[in-house]
Amino acid sequence: MVVGMEVVDVTDELAETYDVAVVGGGAAGLSGALMLARSRRSVAVIDAGAPRNAPADGVHGLLAREGMPPGELLARGRAEVRGYGAHVVTGEVTAATRDTEGGEDGGAGHGETPGGFTVALADGRSVRARRLLVTSGLVDELPAVPGLRERWGRDVLHCPYCHGWEVRDRAVGVLATGPMALHQALLFRQLTADVTYFAHTTEAPAGDDAEQLDALGVRVVTGEVAGLEVAADRLTGVRLADDTVVPRQALVVASRMVARGGFLAGLGLTPVAHPSGMGEHIPAEATGRTDVPGVWVAGNVTDMTAQVGAAAAAGAMAGAQINADIAAEDARRAVAARRVGV
Structure with a gap:
């Protein structure tokens, strides 16, 4: 050289x-x-x-x-x-x-x-x-939800500045794992109008937090997340423990x-x-x-x-x-x- x-x-x-x-x-x-x-x-x-x-x-x-x-x-x-x-x-x-x-x-x-x-x-x-x-x-240690690790860095994401543009205007979910989840929901809401907040094993947002999400049109889903739905190597939905599937194209997780x-x-x-x-x-x-x-x-x-x-x-x-x-x-x-x- x-x-x-x-x-x-x-x-x-x-x-x-x-x-x-x-x-x-x-x-x-x-x-x-x-x-x-x-x-x-x-x-x-x-x-x-x-x-x-x-x-x-x-x-x-x-x-x-x-x-x-x-x-x-x-x-x-x-x-x-x-x-x-x-x-x-x-x-x-x-x-x-x-x-x-x-x-x-x-x-x-x-x-x-x-x-x-x-x-x-x-x-x-x-x-x-x-x-x-x-x-x-x-x-990055991820929650014990089947499928997260396999899709990490693809359509299971963590950072709006690393991946946000790529999922703009798509159906995005935010999997709550701790205090950063609300912050992530607000940042990804800037990139798409279709954001769903999955409370998972945490308490659902309350008070001012709940009011902010509601005012921004962020849907809150309670109940534990049991897994992901994938078709043709693409995330298509988030499956809850009661087998309800919420269609999503990307899922945000704080590791x-x-x-x-x-x-x-x-x-x-x-x-x-x-x-x-x-x-x-x-x-x-x-x-x-x-x-x-x-x-x-x-x-x-x-x-x-x-x-x-x-x-x-x-x-x-x-x-x-x-x-x-x-x-x-x-x-x-x-x-x-x-x-x-x-």
Whole structure:
């Protein structure tokens, strides 16, 4: 591959050590890797190959890339990152631990040296890195309604900004799973006049909430949802426990979102409940810096509602911050080495 006038070797090999290991090869991870590689840092992106938006036909809300298939966007991103010398490999990270060799302080604060890390993969490989950027995303946990998972990202949806335009003017249902259901009903009502709110196992809206839905012409259906009706690989209706079928062409569901962060337990970093009640995330500063020195996060693993553009921007920010952190560490080491030599 050619970058400018320079020919850069493209490789899938995994070296033993890097400046930064990026766990997760989606928009956030690749954007962070791009920033770092362009700063001449050695970078490994380790991607398990299970992107959250894989079922979607296209990426939306991303300027100049509207409607691009998710796989194509990632393929272009990998090629760009590799073009600057970074390694992008397929692998599942199972653990991350702090190195004890070298005697560096593992409990360092901001502006101090945090020490390095070892990242272990499921296939037995491992790499060492001075810093970690975790962009491993999240898992959508869906209600136990038969058929939801199979149609997730197609005509079972969650985000009006990701999928709303595609179901405009259609018969849309909103499956209530918690407090976000009313919010979803109001947003999808902007896109179609035919919205039905399925209370399912929750209490039917009351008071001001019920008045708003009624004023907007949103029908409320009580009773538990038992399954979906599908014909010719298209959603045609929502079936209730009493076998009543309400015709619908799309169903909106708020999933419980849980960060993919179990492999960070060895560093004392685990997902915690998000203040919104929507699931679990790994908290961090606005720059992506976590409470564990040397570890940054970006994308849905920390910001559960971030779309592709926001995730990419967060990854780029974190990459720049990591580069600055390493540069400051290198300067401190250079001063220390010179003082020893004086």
